[in-house]
Structures are given as C-alpha cells and as structure tokens.
Amino acid sequence: xxxxxxATSKTKPSPRSDTEKKALVLFQATHGQAPHTDSSCCxxxxxxxxxxxxxxxxxxxxFQEFSLSAAxxxxxxxxxxxxxxxTKSRYNWIGFYLLDKNDPTVLVVAxxxxxxxxxxxxxxxxxxxxxxxxxxxxxxxxxxGKDPRYFAGTDMVKSEVVVPMFAGKKLVGVMDxxxxxxxxxxxxxxxxxxxxxxxxxxxxxxxxx
Numbered sequence: 001x002x003x004x005x006x007a008t009s010k011t012k013p014s015p016r017s018d019t020e021k022k023a024l025v026l027f028q029a030t031h032g033q034a035p036h037t038d039s040s041c042c043x044x045x046x047x048x049x050x051x052x053x054x055x056x057x058x059x060x061x062x063f064q065e066f067s068l069s070a071a072x073x074x075x076x077x078x079x080x081x082x083x084x085x086x087t088k089s090r091y092n093w094i095g096f097y098l099l100d101k102n103d104p105t106v107l108v109v110a111x112x113x114x115x116x117x118x119x120x121x122x123x124x125x126x127x128x129x130x131x132x133x134x135x136x137x138x139x140x141x142x143x144x145g146k147d148p149r150y151f152a153g154t155d156m157v158k159s160e161v162v163v164p165m166f167a168g169k170k171l172v173g174v175m176d177x178x179x180x181x182x183x184x185x186x187x188x189x190x191x192x193x194x195x196x197x198x199x200x201x202x203x204x205x206x207x208x209x
Contacts, residue, residue: 056192059083063196067203074111076203080196081113084177090184091177093157096165096200097122097129098173101209107133107173114178116154127151132162132174140190142183153178161185163197167204175200 063080070076081094095112100121107122107129124130128149132139139162144150150160157178165173175197177185185193 056188056195059087059192060195060199063199067199070203073200073203073207073209077200078111078113080200081111084196085113090179090181092180093118093153093176093178095176096173097133097176098209099124099133099171110173116156118153119151122151128160128162129174129176132164133171136164136166136171138163138190138194140185142185156180158182159184161190161193163194165197165201165204167201167208172201172204172209 062083063076066079067076070079077096081096084091084094093112093114093116095114095118096110097107098110100106100108105124107124109118109120112118119127122129124133126149128139128141128144128147128151130151131149139160141147141150141160144152144157144160158180159182160176160178162177163175164171165175175193177189177193179185
C-alpha cells in the first residue's frame with residue numbers, strides 16, 4: 001500500500017524592512033534584474049549582503065593610469081565617481097567638493113554620481129564635508145542619523161566617509177562617499193577612498209586650478 005506523502009509547511013519569509021526594499025530597488029536599477037532571494041545568494045529577508053566587489057588594487061591602478069592622460073581634473077573625478085558607483089554596490093553616492101576659488105570658506109559641488117541631488121554649497125564649518133575640510137582628517141560615520149554634524153542630502157543615506165584632498169600641502173577639496181547601508185565604510189573602504197582622493201590631489205598638484 002502506497003504511503004501518503006506528508007505535506008510540508010513552509011515558513012513565510014518575514015516582510016522586508018524599508019531599507020531592504022530600497023536596496024532591492026537600487027540593485028535592480030543598477031544591475032537590470034532583481035537579486036535572488038535564497039539564503040546563499042544576493043539578498044534574503046532579514047539580511048542585505050554585499051555582492052562580489054571589484055578589487056581595490058585593480059581600481060586604483062585603473063584610476064592612476066587614467067590620471068596620466070585625463071583631459072582635465074573634472075574628467076578624472078567623474079571617471080572615479082562613475083567606476084566606484086558601477087563596481088561598489090554600497091557606494092550609492094560618490095562625489096567631490098572643491099574649495100570655491102573666490103571664497104575658500106565654502107565647498108562647491110564638483111563631479112559626482114548618484115541617485116540624488118547633493119547640496120551645492122557647504123560652508124567649511126558645516127556638515128561632515130566641512131569637518132573633513134577644516135580638520136584635514138578623514139571623517140567616517142557609521143550612522144549619520146546619530147551625528148548632529150550630518151548635513152542631509154537625502155534621508156536614504158545611512159553612512160558616509162569624507163576624505164580631505166591636498167595638492168601638496170594645500171587643501172583643494174574633499175571626496176565624499178555615501179551609502180544607504182549602515183557602517184559601510186570599514187578600514188578597507190576608508191583606504192580605498194583615501195587612495196582615490198590622493199590620486200586626484202596629485203593631479204591638482206601637477207595641474208593647478
């Protein structure tokens with residue numbers, strides 16, 4: 001006599017948080033398809049995982065080589081922004097701010113890539129960009145909602161890193177990377193952004209504004 005197969009019950013996945021929903025939309029917009037949802041792949045309920053990243057060494061070599069033949073600083077900065085946005089799934093906005101030539105107390109937005117319009121002008125005594133520019137030190141915030149210095153461009157941003165850029169010893173601006181995920185910018189990511197900023201800084205040193 002044949003045994004009846006016992007019905008198996010499947011646990012319904014827990015509903016996605018707003019952050020995860022935004023991540024799914026961003027992933028699909030960037031990659032042209034929705035991610036898989038099994039536990040061993042891109043995204044699953046309750047967790048948002050990093051996709052395989054382009055190697056930092058290869059990216060920096062590419063940027064360095066591009067800097068040698070870049071038509072101008074703007075094309076170099078734009079290339080870096082575009083490539084980081086393409087290859088780093090949690091770098092949701094990347095851009096540069098340069099000191100205003102006529103007013104060095106203000107940072108003015110330069111080339112950037114991302115899904116929101118940034119603040120156009122930022123005083124050097126305001127925001128995380130201002131903090132990096134005025135201190136001359138990298139600023140990393142794992143949760144911008146808990147930092148009163150954060151000068152919001154969009155409420156989707158959760159973490160940020162800002163690196164000052166120097167042409168020799170002269171401050172020329174900052175490089176800013178923002179993420180829709182908490183604590184994106186660990187020590188390895190910090191090193192990457194600092195190295196990118198240094199490449200642009202060296203370009204300005206050889207090609208003054």
